[in-house]
Amino acid sequence: xxxxxxxxxxxxxxxxxxxxxxxxxxxxxxxxxxxxxxxxxxxxxxxxxxxxxxxxxxxxxxxxxxxxxxxxxxxxxxxxxxxxxxxxxxxxxxxxxxxxxxxxxxxxxxxxxxxxxxxxxxxxxxxxxxxxxxxxxxxxxxxxxxxxxxxxxxxxxxxxxxxxxxxxxxxxxxxxxxxxxxxxxxxxxxxxxxxxxxxxxxxxxxxxxxxxxxxxxxxxxxxxxxxxxxxxxxxxxxxxxxxxxxxxxxxxxxxxxxxxxxxxxxxxxxxxxxxxxxxxxxxxxxxxxxxxxxxxxxxxxxxxxxxxxxxxxxxxxxxxxxxxxxxxxxxxxxxxxxxxxxxxxxxxxxxxxxxxxxxxxxxxxxxx
Numbered sequence: 001x002x003x004x005x006x007x008x009x010x011x012x013x014x015x016x017x018x019x020x021x022x023x024x025x026x027x028x029x030x031x032x033x034x035x036x037x038x039x040x041x042x043x044x045x046x047x048x049x050x051x052x053x054x055x056x057x058x059x060x061x062x063x064x065x066x067x068x069x070x071x072x073x074x075x076x077x078x079x080x081x082x083x084x085x086x087x088x089x090x091x092x093x094x095x096x097x098x099x100x101x102x103x104x105x106x107x108x109x110x111x112x113x114x115x116x117x118x119x120x121x122x123x124x125x126x127x128x129x130x131x132x133x134x135x136x137x138x139x140x141x142x143x144x145x146x147x148x149x150x151x152x153x154x155x156x157x158x159x160x161x162x163x164x165x166x167x168x169x170x171x172x173x174x175x176x177x178x179x180x181x182x183x184x185x186x187x188x189x190x191x192x193x194x195x196x197x198x199x200x201x202x203x204x205x206x207x208x209x210x211x212x213x214x215x216x217x218x219x220x221x222x223x224x225x226x227x228x229x230x231x232x233x234x235x236x237x238x239x240x241x242x243x244x245x246x247x248x249x250x251x252x253x254x255x256x257x258x259x260x261x262x263x264x265x266x267x268x269x270x271x272x273x274x275x276x277x278x279x280x281x282x283x284x285x286x287x288x289x290x291x292x293x294x295x296x297x298x299x300x301x302x303x304x305x306x307x308x309x310x311x312x313x314x315x316x317x318x319x320x321x322x323x324x325x326x327x328x329x330x331x332x333x334x335x336x337x338x339x340x341x342x343x344x345x346x347x348x349x350x351x352x353x354x355x356x357x358x359x360x361x362x363x364x365x366x367x368x
Contacts, residue, residue, distance in 0.1 A: 299346035
């Protein structure tokens with residue numbers, strides 16, 4: 001059992017936390033950066049006392065569990081991981097026990113916070129809530145194990161979390177829509193989680209930074225921080241373009257048209273955030289301010305996308321570059337620099353980077 005468990009842990013668990021590191025960093029920032037411990041206690045006391053609101057946590061934990069299941073099935077289907085199917089030859093009990101421990105490792109963030117919520121319920125004497133949380137968590141750990149065992153026993157079948165994933169649309173699709181069909185058919189869970197986190201961040205930050213005056217700086221800070229989860233979708237767009245649409249680079253289109261195509265794609269990706277900004281932004285702001293925030297967010301996503309073509313994109317220096325750019329944007333907002341000027345600078349930097357690095361950068365070797 002030790003050999004199988006070590007193999008599954010070093011391959012599956014490490015790959016999971018590496019792939020979703022950004023999600024966990026954003027979650028840690030929201031839970032422990034924006035909210036104090038007293039805020040957590042007050043919020044969970046209210047949720048536990050209300051009874052039915054605990055269903056919100058069940059929904060969040062279910063979505064997180066679906067994310068884990070979807071990742072593990074995709075991981076097993078990769079050609080480089082075909083050796084993991086040999087573990088099916090092990091004793092059934094050993095296999096179930098190993099996958100149970102792997103599921104505990106993957107579901108650990110939810111288990112830790114659930115233990116905190118259960119402790120509050122115990123202090124309030126609401127033992128029925130404690131029992132429901134315990135039962136839900138037990139099923140969340142046990143049931144996926146049977147799915148994993150079935151997937152590793154039948155590699156040609158696996159798991160289809162949605163019938164839409166197997167739907168191959170036969171009608172003609174314009175180039176502009178390729179990425180959106182890819183999201184809906186192959187990365188729908190990442191889309192759902194990204195948009196959910198973005199909505200939670202936006203709504204939470206709007207409530208925290210809300211003011212009674214017409215100062216636009218708080219809303220720009222909301223956009224700067226609340227649009228972060230969408231960066232994962234931009235990474236997916238970049239990967240999809242370089243893996244599935246590599247031929248597009250050789251078509252006789254001007255670079256400006258390719259850049260505008262990416263810009264329009266990101267504008268569509270951020271339409272839900274535009275709705276939230278108009279719906280929940282404070283009343284004192286002029287009608288055009290949420291629109292400025294939306295264009296600022298589109299510019300940030302475009303700059304990040306163009307930066308992915310830099311040679312240092314796979315290096316730690318790229319993360320430092322993103323952090324420095326975010327600090328500069330934050331300081332520019334803080335010192336009341338014109339928002340239109342900030343948007344223009346962000347778009348211009350992205351355009352220059354795109355023009356200088358787009359064509360087959362990874363295949364070019366500089367001869368010295």
